[in-house]
Amino acid sequence: MNKEFTKSKQIICFFLFFSVFMIANAERFTFKYNEGDSYRVLSSVHENVYFNGLFSHHAEIVNRISVKVGAVDDEWAEHDTVFMISESSSDRSGNPVFTWGEEYRSIFKRNKFGKYDIGDEYFMPVVRDVPIFPDKDLKPGDTWTASGEEAHDLRRGFALETPFKVPIRVQYTYVGPESINGKILHKILAKYTMNFINKQRPVDLTIDYPYITLGFANQTIYWNLENGAIEFYDEEFRIVIETVSGMTSVFEGTAHAEIADLIRVKPEIVVSEVQNQLKDLGIDNTNVVATEKGITISIENIQFKADSAVLEESEKRKLEKIAKILAMYPDNDLLVSGHTALAGSVYSRQQLSEQRAQAVASYLIELGVKDAYHIFSKGFGAEQPIAENSTEAGRSRNRRVEITILN
Structure with missing residues (x-):
């Protein structure tokens, strides 16, 4: 009897300890904004491009994003951003040289959970509402889902005057904290698939246009809890766009992005x-x-x-x-x-x-x-x-x- 009571006590103590441990390791994830903050995001993309099943080319793209945070309230913050898209060529030694390409300016609001409020006149960023955090504490192993979208600039190829938006449903998993380069960062997995049929028709029915979009993206996000921001992330992706005439374009590859302070010279x-x-x-x-x-x-x-x-x-x-x-x-x-x-x-x-x-x-x-x-x-x-x-x-x-x- 005493032995069984002792065992029961030990089990109860274990579960109490485990519960306290899990509560102690639960974290609340929100974006932190300060008016006047400036930072830059540098992302690199390596992708293979295929047209109608045949390999077309390999592209290496660098996106340089400058961000300035405007007015901030309890929920939302204004962002004034400039996106520069560059693609590499090679010099005489075969080394990459990135040519400064198109520039996009976007002004939008984003709330503390990651939700965007952005007009259709803006074509960047491509991936929106990722990550989105729930309004609760999260502990390692917790999962949640949230809606987002990809917004593509197809003005050149298909004469679409507003972003071509593909809805996504993202599955998140909070893996837990990791020590990386002397910092405690929190690892989060974000995965989604795309299976979208475009029901909008262009005014000119003689123009080919995107009809079916398929694909997936798997992101590994490393979150800086103290800063309330992404430290860096890695991604693998595949996107297939089929037009109403049956032409297909495939983009598959990897991406890496990191955030740094924007050093403004006087x-x-x-x-x-x-x-x-x-x-x-x-x-x-x-x-x-x-x-x-x-x-x-x-x-x-x-x-x-x-x-x-x-x-x-x-x-x-x-x-x-x-x-x-x-x-x-x-x-x-x-x-x-x-x-x-x-x-x-x-x-x-x-x-x-x-x-x-x-x-x-x-x-x-x-x-x-x-x-x-x-x-x-x-x-x-x-x-x-x-x-x-x-x-x-x-x-x-x-x-x-x-x-x-x-x-």
Whole structure:
């Protein structure tokens, strides 16, 4: 009797201890917002693309997202965001160089549980209402489901003027805390499938349009409880879009994203500092200005071999000196912009400006200023002159490369 009573007592004590342990390890997950906060998200996507069952190409895409938090109340926070989508090409050594592509600005609200309030005029972000948290404490092993959506920009391919939205139902599992790089992060799994039939018809019935969307996404989210934000996540995905005419497009691959503080440089201070450093290093034909994107160093009359994107050795020495200045801003990404004088065709000018920007970006990567995922290039042809093209002196100034220390 006493033995059985003791056993019963031990069992009761165990369950009491287990219950207290589980309660102690239960966590409440919510997004935390502070007005004026700024941060950036850098995500990379590796995907294979197939058309009508045949392999088309492999794409490596980097998305750079700058976020500024606006007004905040007890439930919602305004977000002003700029999404930059870039895709890689390769330099002469076969290394990736990411070309600054399309930019999207989106303004929306998001509440503390992760729900979006966003208008149809905005095409980004693609995945919305993920993650969504329940209004209760969660302990390891808990699961829940919530609705979300994917919103795709199909203006170019199908002339759709608003985002093409695919509803999703997401299954979540809170795995538990893990120690990663000295931080306690909370692992959450988010999985969903897509099986959507589009019942909307375009006004012009002769235009092909997406009819069936199938696929899945599996995300592993690492949540920073103290910050009330995602620290980073990994994803694998597959999306199949079939049009009403039977054409199919398949996108499958992996993605990784991480969040970092947005280091905003103080324009008046940095411009003066960089100007003084350029002078001390004896670098001529350069100018420094504050722009909306950051601080821009303009290298005028930059010398390449004739009608090419091959840097002259003298310009490499100049870039080596500028690299010392750029190294002082290790937390800021760089944008290298190429510009030409008004000569040749529009197409040839655009190509040359892109190639020269890529050449400078590649050399900065070679010098170790940044890796390829933090330097972007873009060509503008002759669309942004800073001097008259009617004189040789003006054309020399317009043949320039600009390096922007990005906010």
